[in-house]
Amino acid sequence: MVQIGDKVRFLDAVGGGTVTALRDKNTVMVEDADGFEIPCLVSQLVVVSDEDDERARGHVRAKQAPPRRLPDSAMRGSQAFSDTKAPRPADEPAAQHNPVPATPKWSELPSPFPLKEGWGEAPLSENPSGDTLSVSLAFLPSDIKHLSECDFECFLVNDSNYLLHYLLFSNLRQEQNQVSFKLAGSIEPNTKMRLFTVAHSELEELEHLAIQLLACKPWKTFRLQSPMHIDIRLNADRFWKLHAFTENDYFDTPALLQAVVRDGRPWLPMVLDEKRIAEGIREKTRDVKTNSRTEVRQNAPEKPSKPWPQVEPLEVDLHIDALLDSTAGMDAGSILQYQLSVFHKTMNAHIHELGRRIVFIHGKGEGVLRKQLLGELRRFYPACTANDASFQNYGGGATMVTIHQPK
Numbered sequence: 001m002v003q004i005g006d007k008v009r010f011l012d013a014v015g016g017g018t019v020t021a022l023r024d025k026n027t028v029m030v031e032d033a034d035g036f037e038i039p040c041l042v043s044q045l046v047v048v049s050d051e052d053d054e055r056a057r058g059h060v061r062a063k064q065a066p067p068r069r070l071p072d073s074a075m076r077g078s079q080a081f082s083d084t085k086a087p088r089p090a091d092e093p094a095a096q097h098n099p100v101p102a103t104p105k106w107s108e109l110p111s112p113f114p115l116k117e118g119w120g121e122a123p124l125s126e127n128p129s130g131d132t133l134s135v136s137l138a139f140l141p142s143d144i145k146h147l148s149e150c151d152f153e154c155f156l157v158n159d160s161n162y163l164l165h166y167l168l169f170s171n172l173r174q175e176q177n178q179v180s181f182k183l184a185g186s187i188e189p190n191t192k193m194r195l196f197t198v199a200h201s202e203l204e205e206l207e208h209l210a211i212q213l214l215a216c217k218p219w220k221t222f223r224l225q226s227p228m229h230i231d232i233r234l235n236a237d238r239f240w241k242l243h244a245f246t247e248n249d250y251f252d253t254p255a256l257l258q259a260v261v262r263d264g265r266p267w268l269p270m271v272l273d274e275k276r277i278a279e280g281i282r283e284k285t286r287d288v289k290t291n292s293r294t295e296v297r298q299n300a301p302e303k304p305s306k307p308w309p310q311v312e313p314l315e316v317d318l319h320i321d322a323l324l325d326s327t328a329g330m331d332a333g334s335i336l337q338y339q340l341s342v343f344h345k346t347m348n349a350h351i352h353e354l355g356r357r358i359v360f361i362h363g364k365g366e367g368v369l370r371k372q373l374l375g376e377l378r379r380f381y382p383a384c385t386a387n388d389a390s391f392q393n394y395g396g397g398a399t400m401v402t403i404h405q406p407k
Contacts, residue, residue, distance in 0.1 A: 002028055008045040016048065127190055130161035131223060133215060135261040137232070138192070138250060139239070147240055151199050157192045157250050157257075162215035162225065168195070169210040179210055192250055203236040211260060230266040234258060235328040277330075281337040284344065313357035313389075313400060316346050318369060336369065343373055347381055347401070356403040359389045363397040373399060 002008065002019055008030060009016035017032040029037045030045070136157040143150040158164050164187050169179035187193045198206060209232040215225040238244040238256060245254035259267040318339045320327055327335060343360060350356050362369040377386055383405060389398035 002042055002045060002047060006047045007049070009048050010040070011044045011046060126161040127159075130159070130190060132160065132264045133162060133213075133225060133228075133261045134159040134263070135164065135213065136250075137258040137260060138248075139198075139256040139258070140251060140253060141239075141245065144242070144245060144254060147242065147245075149200060151197055152203075152239065152256075153197055154195045155192045155250075155255075156187055156195050158187045158189060159250075160215070161189045162217060162222070163188060165214045165216075167212040169212075170205060171208060200239070203234075203239055206234045207236055208232075209234065213261065225264070228261065228266050230260050232258065232260065237328065277334055278337065281341055284341055313359045314346075314350070315359045315361065316342070317361045318342060319361065319363060336372065339369060340372060340376060343376060344380070347384075350403060351381070353403055354405055357400055358403070359394070359398050359400045361389075361394060361398045364395070370399060377401065 002022075004019050004022065006019045007016065008019060015032060017030040017038070019028050020031045020037060021029040023029060023039060026042055027039055028042060028045070030040050031037050136159070138155040138157050139152045140155065141147055141150050141152055156166065166183070166185060166187065167181070168183040170182050171178075171180040183195060185193075211230050211232060213228045213230070216222065245256050248255055248257060250257075261267060317323075320335050320339065323338065323342060330338070339362075346358060346360075350358060360373060362373065374386060377384060381401075385402045385404065387400050387402075388396065389400040
């Protein structure tokens with residue numbers, strides 16, 4: 001039992017001191033050699049004498065323990081016992097040696113387990129929905145009016161009731177399964193922590209990150225969470241776009257949020273593979289060509305379809321912002337192919353509605369999309385006609401297609 005005035009040494013660090021006060025049954029105050037009082041756990045201290053302290057400093061030579069004689073039971077298999085003619089020495093008691101501190105029994109461990117230093121304290125209250133893990137990375141610009149030049153502060157947001165231990169890696173190479181270690185630490189429940197500052201010229205280094213998480217509640221019993229490994233794909237182009245920085249519940253200013261864990265599961269981002277997109281579009285085009293030239297004619301009903309009643313034309317906005325929430329990872333060619341796929345999907349859905357009018361809004365621009373639409377219409381829907389839509393309503397940025405009976 002540690003008492004006031006005892007000289008102690010630290011088990012988990014170099015040095016020691018003198019006990020000056022007892023805070024509770026598990027914690028004492030220790031004054032070190034510099035005169036500072038440090039709170040320490042009793043389990044991390046060992047009481048030493050003046051001689052032990054001097055020996056630790058190198059001033060007293062450690063006494064050598066006398067050689068220990070092993071009992072006969074430990075000599076079996078030796079030369080003496082392998083030779084049946086050799087006399088067996090009498091059993092001798094084992095030499096006395098320094099006692100080893102007893103390991104505490106399982107039943108003696110306190111419950112709940114005391115918090116280790118650096119693990120924070122038990123929260124006063126918990127979020128009712130916080131037992132489901134929710135973790136994000138957040139980036140705050142130093143000057144949101146100059147996104148192309150400013151630095152960004154990176155935060156780790158722990159929106160849960162768990163203490164999280166994290167490891168952060170960069171330069172993820174999935175094909176080689178290799179990473180570079182960056183950061184490690186702990187973040188308390190329902191808090192956010194500043195991790196680092198990144199310059200605009202360093203954003204490309206953040207495109208391939210990985211993080212590992214371990215969740216626990218050292219202050220109480222809790223529902224066990226599996227350790228997680230999450231690959232994070234950050235698109236550096238998003239840091240240039242003002243609309244990517246949005247209002248949120250964690251900061252007073254707009255921030256770019258990157259989900260890491262949602263609803264207790266690792267967040268898997270949608271990664272667009274340009275080669276697979278192009279191949280899918282080519283297959284879709286071949287299917288459309290077959291359906292329009294062969295299947296539509298072979299499966300045409302015996303009775304002609306009734307003309308579509310004259311109603312307001314159907315409007316289809318082909319602007320990419322109206323079709324997709326994000327175009328991250330898509331170049332101009334991929335965007336054009338996606339717009340054409342929407343055009344074909346719309347035409348196939350209404351190809352039997354004779355007289356149906358469809359207005360495709362493509363905008364003025366350089367006329368690339370309009371030219372492609374007219375070419376696709378001549379190739380796959382030769383019976384349909386196209387005209388400029390109302391200039392008063394669309395300002396010359398739309399084409400109206402009328403469905404007719406295939407010849």
